[in-house]
Amino acid sequence: MDITEKKNSAIENSKIDKLEKLLEVKNLKTFFYTEEGIVKAVDGVSFDIYLDEVLGLVGETGCGKSVTALSILQLVRETGKIIEGSIKFNDINLLELSEQEMREYRGNQITMIFQDPLNSLNPVMSIGKQVSEVFLLHQKEKLKKTQDNLRLERKKLIDERMNLKKELIKKEKDGLISEEEKKIFKLKIDDLKDKIQRTPLLKHLALDEAEKIIKEVGIADARGILKRFPHELSGGMRQRIMISMGLSCNPLLLIADEPTTALDVTIQAQILDLMQKLKKKFKTSILLITHDLGIIAETCNRIAVMYSGNIVEYATADDLFKNPRHPYTKGLIAAIPSIETKNKKLKTIRGMVPNLIFPPSGCRFHPRCDERLEICDKIKPSWIEISDKYHIACHLYDPKYKDSSKYKWANEEDIESFKV
Ligand code: SF4
Numbered sequence: 001m002d003i004t005e006k007k008n009s010a011i012e013n014s015k016i017d018k019l020e021k022l023l024e025v026k027n028l029k030t031f032f033y034t035e036e037g038i039v040k041a042v043d044g045v046s047f048d049i050y051l052d053e054v055l056g057l058v059g060e061t062g063c064g065k066s067v068t069a070l071s072i073l074q075l076v077r078e079t080g081k082i083i084e085g086s087i088k089f090n091d092i093n094l095l096e097l098s099e100q101e102m103r104e105y106r107g108n109q110i111t112m113i114f115q116d117p118l119n120s121l122n123p124v125m126s127i128g129k130q131v132s133e134v135f136l137l138h139q140k141e142k143l144k145k146t147q148d149n150l151r152l153e154r155k156k157l158i159d160e161r162m163n164l165k166k167e168l169i170k171k172e173k174d175g176l177i178s179e180e181e182k183k184i185f186k187l188k189i190d191d192l193k194d195k196i197q198r199t200p201l202l203k204h205l206a207l208d209e210a211e212k213i214i215k216e217v218g219i220a221d222a223r224g225i226l227k228r229f230p231h232e233l234s235g236g237m238r239q240r241i242m243i244s245m246g247l248s249c250n251p252l253l254l255i256a257d258e259p260t261t262a263l264d265v266t267i268q269a270q271i272l273d274l275m276q277k278l279k280k281k282f283k284t285s286i287l288l289i290t291h292d293l294g295i296i297a298e299t300c301n302r303i304a305v306m307y308s309g310n311i312v313e314y315a316t317a318d319d320l321f322k323n324p325r326h327p328y329t330k331g332l333i334a335a336i337p338s339i340e341t342k343n344k345k346l347k348t349i350r351g352m353v354p355n356l357i358f359p360p361s362g363c364r365f366h367p368r369c370d371e372r373l374e375i376c377d378k379i380k381p382s383w384i385e386i387s388d389k390y391h392i393a394c395h396l397y398d399p400k401y402k403d404s405s406k407y408k409w410a411n412e413e414d415i416e417s418f419k420v
Contacts, residue, residue: 022252022285023049023072028085030064030071037357041067041080043309046383049253054279054286056300056317058293058332062353064309065289069255072287073112074102089253108138111246115258117238121230127241128226131214132206134248143205151199161192209248216281217244218274236267243274250282257289272299293336297321302389305329308354308364314391325386326394327371363395371396372407 026046032039042064049055057065070076072087074094087094089110094102114120122130135143168185171177177185200208207226214222217240230238239259246254256275260268272295279286288299296303296317303320305313305328313326324330331349351368354360360367366376373395381393395401 020051021048022051022090023287024086024088025068025072026086026088028068028071028082028087030067030076030080030082032080034079034357039356040309040359041356042071043359045085045306045309045311047304047311047314049285049287050301051252051285052279052283053301054288054299056296056303057287057289057306058291058296058303059306060291060353062356063306064356065306066257068306069112069257069287069289072255073106073110075106075112107134107251108249109251110253110255111249111251112255112257113239113242113246113259115261117235117242118230120242121238123230125229126226127214127228127230127233128207128210131210131226131241131245131248132203134245135206135209136202138249139206139209140202143202143209146205147199147202154196154199157192157196161189161196164189164192210244213244213248214241216247216278217241218270219244234267235263236270239263239267239271240274243271243278247278247282247284251284253287254279254284255287255289258291259288260295261290261292268295275299293332305332308359309356310364310393311391312365312393316389319387319390325392325397327369327396328365331368331370363393366407370409372409373401373404374407375401375404376407 025048028042028045029040030042032041045064045068047055047057057068059065067076067080071082072089072094074082076082082095085095089105094105097105121127164185168177168182168189171185172182211222211226214225219225219237219240225233225237225241230241233241243259246256254275259275260271263271275286276299278284288296290296300317302316303314304311305320305326307328313320313324313329320329321333324333328349331347334347335349337346349368350370354364354367360377362375362377362379363369363372363381366372369376376395379395379401381395382398383391383393384397385391386397395404
């Protein structure tokens with residue numbers, strides 16, 4: 001089946017109009033200040049994520065996808081700085097929060113899973129310790145409440161046992177008890193003794209929670225896994241553990257940065273299936289970052305195509321795959337290998353991703369664009385809504401410029417070989 005025909009059940013089940021906005025990113029700019037110059041990794045990105053939807057962020061390596069995700073969580077590494085924009089999560093601008101306040105959101109309401117689970121997990125800590133740490137950090141109050149309830153229950157059992165003992169002694173003293181009744185009393189007292197357990201420590205309660213969430217991600221021997229270390233698990237298992245950690249606090253938003261890139265295809269399918277199931281169960285919205293349009297087509301409600309620090313096309317998965325408009329998106333879709341086009345040369349996009357220190361003038365895609373207009377290297381395309389919730393940044397769809405003269409490439413033959 002052609003990728004453009006893939007059925008996107010997610011979009012069928014939800015109408016975006018009816019959804020509530022969870023995250024609103026507006027004109028986000030994140031630059032890195034290096035010795036060579038300023039790397040404009042994210043340069044004016046805007047998008048929304050609605051409750052219970054999957055938004056796919058797609059683009060070539062180095063186009064700013066991961067930096068966008070890290071900016072949301074304010075985890076941009078040293079030399080990087082968010083210089084402009086707003087990131088509203090449930091109407092709170094995360095960029096205005098202090099580091100302390102931001103920690104309340106990270107891992108709790110917004111979590112992130114990374115591409116390589118082996119590098120993301122601590123190699124010298126057991127799985128149990130790592131997963132339970134999430135509960136100890138973000139769910140301590142809940143654990144304390146459980147501990148208090150267990151303490152109360154224990155006290156109740158102790159009191160009940162004491163009362164039974166007292167009653168037995170009194171009855172024995174007054175000679176008002178038969179041997180048969182004595183036996184029943186003693187059985188009850190022993191039974192209560194067995195039921196009275198030590199109140200578990202918080203770390204043990206956290207381990208129980210870790211076991212439960214590991215079971216949720218489809219690992220059968222969850223108790224056994226708790227004692228093991230990351231190097232003892234397969235890639236798929238490690239990614240499941242990462243997902244379990246991400247979902248530990250039942251977050252509202254899960255950012256998955258290339259979650260299946262390091263895995264083989266069968267495990268990829270299992271992980272994507274698992275993410276879909278967990279999304280349904282926990283009602284978590286997902287920002288799925290990938291360069292794989294196949295994954296996007298099967299998983300996402302809407303898609304934002306990113307190129308060189310900007311979003312260039314933003315639409316529902318159905319609209320975008322049925323009728324891609326931006327020349328870059330068309331190039332990406334045409335570059336997907338298909339069994340129907342075997343024995344034909346695979347289409348590619350000419351050239352390379354530009355250097356973000358010296359990005360091309362005007363439209364950043366102009367040095368690679370087959371449909372380029374004369375003005376494309378001079379004027380930056382505006383962000384236009386061409387139909388309901390379908391946005392694009394390309395002069396070809398701007399009434400002001402769409403009729404401008406076409407750029408003439410020096411080598412027409414070369415252009416033909418790249419045509420979509
Ligand atoms: Fe191509 Fe011009 Fe559109 Fe950029 S603005 S994608 S160069 S046609």
